[in-house]
Amino acid sequence: MSDLIFNVEDHIAKITLNRPDRLNAFSEEMIHLWIEALETVRDSDHIRAVLIRGNGKSFCAGGDIKEMIAGNGFYKSEDDLTSTGLARKNSLWKKVQRIPLLLEEIDQPVIAQMHGAAFGAGLDMALMCDIRIASEEIRLSESYVNVGLVPGDGAAYFLPRLVGKDRALDMLWTGKVIEAEEAKQMGLVTFVVPQDEIETFTDGYLQKIVNGPxxxxxxxxxxxxxxxxxxxxxxxxxxxxxxxxxxxxxxxxxxxxxxxxxxxxxxx
Incomplete structure (x- = not known):
């Protein structure tokens, strides 16, 4: 199966992260397919709303650490100069950082449906969306600091705009885990609903958008x-x-x- 599933039905584009065995951590294939899907959405007059979600137990665990160590994924450059900082910088720009730039060009509403864990870049991808619908069991963390990384995927831009600079720095400096109710109070998520109701709630919300002007x-x-x-x-x-x-x-x-x-x- 593909690492990302993209389909359009009844004017709704659905982007499903599909590496459940890795908690939907990013792979190179996933990033490329994600970029292609967003380009399709951007250029479509037929698509009225976008849903981003994850298969399995979690929304997205962020970057795949095993692939980073191996020099693969979004750290792998075209000329394979993974030993240089410039190559890694350019790889981020050409790959995973294209996602927030494309989302900025999309006028259709983009909804993130979140469950399980959303860590690191996985959380950042949700922060880039317009609306975040989370299950009561959601766990959120800007976990870059745990592996000695800076937030390379947009957290430094999106997070303080949602929760303020002080709370953003607290999350980024400590890697603390935020649960559903605190996330709602902070403005990290828009809605919190029971896990067994999240599909129905999300479908209802999308229908309001699809049937609007x-x-x-x-x-x-x-x-x-x-x-x-x-x-x-x-x-x-x-x-x-x-x-x-x-x-x-x-x-x-x-x-x-x-x-x-x-x-x-x-x-x-």
Whole structure:
């Protein structure tokens, strides 16, 4: 079986990490397939939402330490110069770091469904998503420090934006394990649900997105993220442009008509 399964059904792209025997730790094949899947999502008008999840007992244990030691996986360079720091840096840039860069280009909502453990780069991949739905048994850790590594996959960028600099540094310096309720209070996850209800809850959430006004949803996501680096005037200027565009669309006409008729809108 492939280390990553990608399929699209009913406008939902599902990316399933598929190394359950290794708690879905990254392999080189997984990274390449993940990049290809995200490129497909980015370029698709048919896909309305993305779900990222893991097979087996856990969401993702991060990088595969055995492959790192062997010089394989996302530390393996094209010319096999694994003995040099520059080769390892370039390998990260060309491989695993392409994932957050591609996610930044995707306007469709991206949902992480998390269970078991999400450690190191596995946690970072969830932090890159828009919404994180976690089971009550979830365990989270920025575990890089345990093997003497820096957070090479985006934690230094994403984590402080979610929990603040002090809490981010605490997690990164200590490698502490965070459980579900604390993770929810910190803002690491969006929802916490019982493990036996997570599939139903996630499916229901995805259906709300899939059945919503697609251009309004995508432009709203773009506005939220881009406004983080904009002045107030620039943000308002951008959103007024989006407002001008969406009010020309059929979704807007349908929505207004539904409100007038006191019924739920149906979007195409």
């Amino acid at each position: 697609q251009q309004a949803i995508r432009l709203t996501k773009r506005a939220v993220y881009q406004s983080e680096t904009m002045s107030l005037r620039s943000s308002l200027d951008m959103i007024s442009s989006s407002m001008g565009l969406v009010t020309e669309l059929e979704d807007y006409q349908q929505g207004v008509q539904a409100v007038m008729e006191k019924r739920k809108a149906t979007f195409k």
